[in-house]
Amino acid sequence: MTSTKAILADQSDPLRSFRDRFELPDNVIYLDGNSLGALPKTVRQRVAKTISEEWGEQLIRSWNTADWVHLPQRVGNKIAGLIGAPAGTVVAADSTSINLFKVLSAALGLNAGRSKIVSERENFPTDLYIAEGVAKQIGKGHRLVLVDKPADIADALDDDVAVLMLTHVNYRTGYRHDMAAITQAAHDKGVLVVWDLAHSAGAMPVDLTSANADFAIGCGYKYLNGGPGAPAFLYVNPAHQGEFNQPLSGWFGHRAPFNFETVYAPSRNIEQYLCGTPQVLGMIALDEALSVWNDVDMEALRMKSTALCDTFIEGVEEFAAEYHLKLVTPRDADKRGSQVSYSCENGYAIMQALIARGVIGDFRAPDIIRFGFTPLYLSFADVENAVSILKEVLVTRSWDAHEYRVLGAVT
Numbered sequence: 001m002t003s004t005k006a007i008l009a010d011q012s013d014p015l016r017s018f019r020d021r022f023e024l025p026d027n028v029i030y031l032d033g034n035s036l037g038a039l040p041k042t043v044r045q046r047v048a049k050t051i052s053e054e055w056g057e058q059l060i061r062s063w064n065t066a067d068w069v070h071l072p073q074r075v076g077n078k079i080a081g082l083i084g085a086p087a088g089t090v091v092a093a094d095s096t097s098i099n100l101f102k103v104l105s106a107a108l109g110l111n112a113g114r115s116k117i118v119s120e121r122e123n124f125p126t127d128l129y130i131a132e133g134v135a136k137q138i139g140k141g142h143r144l145v146l147v148d149k150p151a152d153i154a155d156a157l158d159d160d161v162a163v164l165m166l167t168h169v170n171y172r173t174g175y176r177h178d179m180a181a182i183t184q185a186a187h188d189k190g191v192l193v194v195w196d197l198a199h200s201a202g203a204m205p206v207d208l209t210s211a212n213a214d215f216a217i218g219c220g221y222k223y224l225n226g227g228p229g230a231p232a233f234l235y236v237n238p239a240h241q242g243e244f245n246q247p248l249s250g251w252f253g254h255r256a257p258f259n260f261e262t263v264y265a266p267s268r269n270i271e272q273y274l275c276g277t278p279q280v281l282g283m284i285a286l287d288e289a290l291s292v293w294n295d296v297d298m299e300a301l302r303m304k305s306t307a308l309c310d311t312f313i314e315g316v317e318e319f320a321a322e323y324h325l326k327l328v329t330p331r332d333a334d335k336r337g338s339q340v341s342y343s344c345e346n347g348y349a350i351m352q353a354l355i356a357r358g359v360i361g362d363f364r365a366p367d368i369i370r371f372g373f374t375p376l377y378l379s380f381a382d383v384e385n386a387v388s389i390l391k392e393v394l395v396t397r398s399w400d401a402h403e404y405r406v407l408g409a410v411t
């Protein structure tokens, strides 16, 4: 039974009509848009048209006639509008990991007299792995230094730190950094900042320009709904464009790729951060998915995200202690993104039991159950239902079954 409070909240929700723009199966409460966004309805037709008409009929002519060749810039400009970046500062390309390699290398090149990259031990592993790889690749004593908690970041910024590399919203806990304050503190110490926006682009308003961020990267397949393995994006502050060559010097980053020159001459603008041929089908899906955002009021999005998370936290609070669920996400909405996570024993099995009942979240080892709240296609009624299904799974111990302990390759 949905409460009157949830019914009223849904009736007055300014974003409620957006749910119709997504294909979502009946009987599913989808709390994993922070991992793979749902399918926007128009993507299906757009990709089909690209395949049948642009690829099937126009063949190679579509690089010009359908302007496939500029998809990285066009899609990048759409993303720019969601992250407070001016046109011409964002491109869509490659994966988040590869884009991190590019911008981190560029940042280290800009701060060449310094050798440390500072990040958090709790950062997403690919970010740490890429930073280790970049440091090793440069091979001049560069190294990654990790801090254990956000409060330790400021003290770690000594005069040998070249780059501070942080994920805006932590993938596991949902903790959100104060981007503007941290960037300012880093700049005061001569440190450049790379932000990973994987869990914030499309989840909340982001303003890279007012924060004066140096570089940013992020995923296309989470809150931007670009589909599995969608192209990622990267941002370079206009002040740094043209100053340094990123090392993946492929032909799409060349000043004039179709001059087929022997020697690499980098573009002096954001195109320098491209490498090879864009993944057209994935790019088309992301481009179409982004059209949903034309009509979204980002402040309303954030308000709803906060309210959805609060509703979930308050609902679970009633039985969390009894079933040993520990909230690891900040209770203070200003300090979190758009997800809520709990640490608990048997988290994997609990999540599998929830998924079997249509409540789809995910599990992050060793003990986190994670619920993402995407304001474009979730209602307050969904959140209440998810809370009662979670309660039922815990009260009945229905998670305690062999089938829910079989570990999938992806958790």
Ligand SMILES: Cc1ncc(COP(=O)(O)O)c(C=O)c1O
Pocket: 095, 096, 097, 098, 124, 126, 127, 167, 171, 196, 198, 199, 219, 232
């Ligand atoms: C913070 C963060 N960065 C990066 C990634 C993934 O990078 P890639 O798309 O290269 O696999 C994720 C994936 O969940 C993430 O959470």
